[in-house]
Amino acid sequence: MRRKKNNANKSVNLQVLPVVNPNAAGIDVGAKEHLVAVPCDRDPQPVRTFQAFTPDLHELAAWLKRCGIETVALESTGIYWISLYEVLEQYGFEIRVVNARHVKHVPGRTKTDVLDCQWIQKLHSFGLLNGSFRPDQQIRKLRTYMRLRDNLVVASTQAVHHMQKALFEMNVQLSNVISDIVGETGLTILEAIIAGKRDPKQLAALCSSRIKASRETVAKSLHGNWDGALLFALKVALETYRFNQIKIQACDCCIQHHLAQFESRAELINSPQNLKTQLHRVCGVDLTKIPGIKEQSAQIIISEVGLGMTKWKTEKQFCSFLGLCPNNSISGGKVLHRATRKVYNRAADTLRLCAQSLTYSKSALGAKYRRLKAKLGAPKAIVAIAHHLARLVYRMLRYGQNYVEKGIHHYELKFRLQRIKWLKKEAHSLNLQLVAA
Numbered sequence: 001m002r003r004k005k006n007n008a009n010k011s012v013n014l015q016v017l018p019v020v021n022p023n024a025a026g027i028d029v030g031a032k033e034h035l036v037a038v039p040c041d042r043d044p045q046p047v048r049t050f051q052a053f054t055p056d057l058h059e060l061a062a063w064l065k066r067c068g069i070e071t072v073a074l075e076s077t078g079i080y081w082i083s084l085y086e087v088l089e090q091y092g093f094e095i096r097v098v099n100a101r102h103v104k105h106v107p108g109r110t111k112t113d114v115l116d117c118q119w120i121q122k123l124h125s126f127g128l129l130n131g132s133f134r135p136d137q138q139i140r141k142l143r144t145y146m147r148l149r150d151n152l153v154v155a156s157t158q159a160v161h162h163m164q165k166a167l168f169e170m171n172v173q174l175s176n177v178i179s180d181i182v183g184e185t186g187l188t189i190l191e192a193i194i195a196g197k198r199d200p201k202q203l204a205a206l207c208s209s210r211i212k213a214s215r216e217t218v219a220k221s222l223h224g225n226w227d228g229a230l231l232f233a234l235k236v237a238l239e240t241y242r243f244n245q246i247k248i249q250a251c252d253c254c255i256q257h258h259l260a261q262f263e264s265r266a267e268l269i270n271s272p273q274n275l276k277t278q279l280h281r282v283c284g285v286d287l288t289k290i291p292g293i294k295e296q297s298a299q300i301i302i303s304e305v306g307l308g309m310t311k312w313k314t315e316k317q318f319c320s321f322l323g324l325c326p327n328n329s330i331s332g333g334k335v336l337h338r339a340t341r342k343v344y345n346r347a348a349d350t351l352r353l354c355a356q357s358l359t360y361s362k363s364a365l366g367a368k369y370r371r372l373k374a375k376l377g378a379p380k381a382i383v384a385i386a387h388h389l390a391r392l393v394y395r396m397l398r399y400g401q402n403y404v405e406k407g408i409h410h411y412e413l414k415f416r417l418q419r420i421k422w423l424k425k426e427a428h429s430l431n432l433q434l435v436a437a
Helices: 054-066 081-090 113-125 137-169 184-195 200-204 215-221 228-259 275-283 295-305 315-322 346-356 364-376 378-399 408-429
Strands: 024-028 033-037 047-051 071-075 094-098 329-331 334-337
Touching: 024 113, 033 054, 033 113, 047 054, 047 113, 054 081, 071 081, 071 113, 081 094, 094 113, 137 228, 137 295, 184 200, 184 228, 200 215, 228 275, 275 295, 295 346, 295 378, 315 346, 315 378, 346 378, 364 378, 364 408
Parallel strands: 024 071, 071 094
Antiparallel strands: 024 033, 033 047, 329 334
């Protein structure tokens, strides 16, 4: 009787990995200097050190050109790699910014800066490194403006909190009678307080006619302890808020000017010149037609992921990049973990906020969000709808498809038919028959 050949007992001939990128270099990025490694046959000194100054970066790129290097892998160390990336990009290199977790040394290997760059070069030559997403230069400039604007908005919010804190410490309860202390009435009253007015009746007379609270209630809220130190804190916070608002407007002007330089993907005739029209012209589709996505949200999304979706072959890869899809951990045929990955991505955060805004939306997505919220809870429903929104954004930008809102009634009818189909299937499995009432 012949024995079956056991493939597991066969000795496998483990040969050297094939070299995929023979003209590859590896760079260990640092704050003051960069260590660069090229193949040993390209230069008598295959590992060199270059300073982080701009002339040295150009010298680094020129040396790589002389060595016949075509592709470069560099570790994403803080923000120190950005200047080097831009210089190498000018020289036409294929650049891969690698996650530091992907280039960790094997246990027992000595770690030095020289060995680091050689290790990166070796892994890259074998094709074992995946580059991080990096949009083109035009999108990067837009992203810089948008992130700066976001920081200014956060700073403005902090200034408002400081104003409220100073008012509460003086027991001036203005925020309890006026919903927005940085509105027209609130700013007018605050400016008067800073100017030296203390009479509650005179301050209450500055209220707009749209304030619902009576003038007596407003005047009562303006009695307080006018401490000099707290008044100075209020003045500084108000000036900070004013300054940030001016810079936000300047940033908006820079964004509009930069968007005007983008190539037109859609010709819009007789359309108003506003942000919505500008985004439609740049994207080729109107992302604001998707329920929950407004002009500012669409602007943040394209500034983070760009206009071309060719970096991701499928919408599943795009959603995985955003960290909005389940991260299934399967062992022994069982799903051990299915929660989403912890990914910090501004586009994903924006999509979550857009999903949360659908609570009272009279759209198909709004109906779906409310159903999932009742079934799974708000956090999971927000992620699920954000995942749906990401798929819609991908399809619109990748294929130029326009979003068509079918309405809440179409969604409810479709969901009802799905439930009937499921009930019929369950009844058939139990040898029962489903009869309409």
